[in-house]
Amino acid sequence: MPLTLADCIQLDAHEPGQPSWAQAGDCFDPGTPGTLYFDANSIGPMPRTALVKMQTVLQQGWAQARRRSWNELDWLEQPRKLGAAIAHLIGADMADVRVTDTTSVNQYKLLRYALHISAPRRVIVLERHVFPSNRYVAEGIARDHLAELRFIDDVSDLTAALAPGDVAVVALSHVDYRSSTRLNMAEANRCIQAAGAMNLWDLSHSAGAVAIALRDCHADLAVGCGYKYLCGGPGAPAFIYVHPRWADAAWPAIAGWMGHADTFAFEVDYRPGSGTDRFLVGTPPVLANAAFSAAADLWREVDPVALDQRHCSLTDTLIQLFDEQCAAWPLRLTSPRNHAQRGGHVALQFEGASALAQALVDKGVIVSSRKPDALRWGVHPLTTTHQQLWTAVQVLRQLLESGSWQDPRFASPMV
Ligand SMILES: Cc1ncc(COP(=O)(O)O)c(C=O)c1O
Incomplete structure (x- = not known):
């Protein structure tokens, strides 16, 4: 049976090991509303407290204590x-x-x-x-x-x-x-x-x-x-x-x-x-x-084994969604299917990877490409949800179906 949106929601509700992945995700800034991030292989998400931490260093450290910070902080x-x-x-x-x-x-x-x-x-x-x-x-x-x-x-x-x-x-x-x-x-x-x-x-x-x-x-x-x-x-x-x-x-x-x-x-x-x-x-x-x-x-609070299990569940789901939703197009999985042989991201080979990546970014699905033809989905185990994977793959499927990723505005390469 192909995976459904309801299955993805169910997978998010099932949280073995870690106290709560949803709680962990809440510790990060969600970014621009309506945007789904798959670029943790490039720049990971921002913990919410980063702002306060930076502000404290600037105000108490730089502005006030200045040189004394080396001793006092x-x-x-x-x-x-x-x-x-x-x-x-x-x-x-x-x-x-x-x-x-x-x-x-x-x-x-x-x-x-x-x-x-x-x-x-x-x-x-x-x-x-x-x-x-x-x-x-x-x-x-x-x-x-x-x-x-x-x-x-x-x-x-x-x-x-x-x-x-x-x-x-x-x-x-x-x-x-x-x-x-x-x-x-x-x-x-x-x-x-x-x-x-x-x-x-x-x-x-x-x-x-x-x-x-x-x-x-x-x-x-x-x-x-x-x-x-x-x-x-x-x-x-x-x-x-x-x-x-x-x-x-x-x-x-x-x-x-x-x-x-x-x-x-x-x-x-x-x-x-x-x-x-x-x-x-x-x-x-x-x-x-x-x-x-x-x-x-x-x-400090994260159990690495639970983290690994969560990452496995997410990336296995992503691969299954690619298989089930995008089989009609020439996308080829280049990452290993076995999680133990796979790293943080999932890579697909696609001849127009650069243009497709830009079309996805245009629709709020932030992925990256690498020459010549790799499309990379960097999945962060603390912030990505199975439901997000479902939504992102639907966007991918719509772009492939409509062919709109071939629009000339996606032709020039991005970083
Ligand atoms: C595998 C790998 N090694 C090294 C680097 C370079 O790291 P840095 O910019 O910190 O020197 C990168 C940057 O993306 C990388 O992907």
Whole structure:
């Protein structure tokens, strides 16, 4: 029997695990009335308290206390507090996660760190079609003669890439930013570590959407965006994870005063801070951290297993609706059908993906596209409802039926 609107409403009413998904959703601003958001893979929804948090920092911190805020408020503590608040979502201990800098910068820091630890090995293995910034960062390191790059097309090439025994670190995306294919972290890490190399994971498209078990999967290093499913706000700082067995193993690649063992001693020489603290570099972005702290307050209460189940229910429903409502059109599911192999978004292949995405946005269904033909539906487990999925797929179906997505005004590409 095909799913009905009534089934979707029923699915929303059934809330195993978490106290109430509706209550969790109410903690976020609903956005523009009549708009349905499927772009958590790009910028997650805004917690309502973000406004007050920002206002407090501006008024009490900047306008009034000014320099004294560093002593009187918790500005310097935020990189640790935010890291601690999200640690359980990625299966890490609180002490092993910091929120700082961007994913690209953290990727640089950890690639260099891994090269240092693994010397004289100097090969970085990475996926050829990884998110471009991750590749650029590695290319820059190689250009400085600090490493050699070895590309793989697919994780199935890993064993061959590791065979020469010269690999320092393998950098993998947990979830592919186009197809949403999720790698088996435990299996990949076994293979990497058996070859004497380190692993570095980019969790940008899984953290805050699905359960991640860094510790249990023996992950060495990880990074990920704060502004996507984690709802840290536009341009929010990223997170960085270092397994405790490595945290004190070497100097950080960028030795800054915030990572010094005694920041305000202003010593002439650098001494790395203990553990993950050494990966902090400069002054924390206080305003951005204030916005992120609104989401952190919510994440502290979220059970990652329940979150994963909710995400599974939503994205399974979305796929079923695509199958049942849109079978007449050449939309092809490129994300895996099995939730355990899927990340935060659901991707469809469609020749006119860019135009169709813009037509959907025009109708208030906010999705994104990626070249050449991927249509991405970023589902946030805390705010998306099954009923919204139903409504959005009806809009998709109407656009396909009428052909109005082919209107010339949808022809120029959008970000
Ligand atoms: C998988 C992945 N890695 C890294 C980045 C870049 O992150 P940042 O802008 O924080 O450097 C993105 C941005 O979308 C991404 O999708």
